[in-house]
Amino acid sequence: MWKLMVLTAVVAVALGESSSGESKIPQTVHQEMEFSPQGPFHYAFETENGIDVEASGVIGQASGTDPPPVVFEGQYSYKDSEGKQVLVKYVANENGFQPQSDILPTPPPVPEEIVKGLEYIQTHPEKPAQ
Template identity: 35%
Template sequence: MFKSALIISLFLVVVIRAADESQSETTKYRSEVKPDGTYSWEFGTSNGIDAQENGLGGVQAVGSVRYTAPDGSPIQLEYTADENGYRPTGAHLPTPPPIPDYILRALAYIEAHPFERIQLKK
C-alpha cells in the first residue's frame, strides 16, 4: 500500500509540475536596439527562467540564462560570442580531460627548438 501511495504521489508531483510549466507566463520583457547597432534584451518567466544579452549586432554578444533543469538542479550559463567564437561557461558544462604529460613535453620541446629554414646554395 505504501509503495502504491508513493508512486501515485510522485506521479501527481510530476503532473502538477508539468501543468505549472505549461501555464507559465512572461513576467518581464525588454528589448532595445540603438542606431549604432548595439542592443540589449532580457526576459523572465513565472517558472523561473531568466535570460539577458547585450552586444553589437553581428560583432559581439555577452549574455546569461538561468533556469532549473528537469532534475531540479539550478543551471546558470554565461556566454560571450565574438571574433574568438562562442564561449559558454557554467558549472553544468563538461570539461575536457587534462592534456597528457607526453604532449606537454613535446610542445615544450617544439617551442624551445624552433624550426630554422636551411638556405640552399644555387
C-alpha cells in the first residue's frame, strides 16, 4: 500500500516538471487521508498543476493467501503536454493492476487463424485415454 502511495508521489513530481526542463515540485492544494490498520483506507490530493489523485481500498477477504490481498480502487488525472485532461481509473487486487483509460493502447485483434483454431478445439474435445 505504501509503495503505491510513494509511486503516486513520484509520478506527481515527475509530471510537475516545467517545459523548460527545470524541475518544480507542485504545491498541494487539497489533501485528505484516512487509514485504519485493519480496514478501509482512502486518500486524495490535488496539486496546483492539475494532478488529481484519489484511491480507496480495504484488506480483502481471506482467500487462502497470507496476508489477504488488498483491494484498491482509484483514479488519477493530469494534463498532458497539449493541455488535454487525461484520466486513468484502476482496480488493483489479487488479479493485479487493471487500468482503464482512453490513453492506453488496445490489444490487437486476435488473428482469424487463432480464432478458428480455438473454435475447432472447443468443438472437438480430446477423448479420454483408456
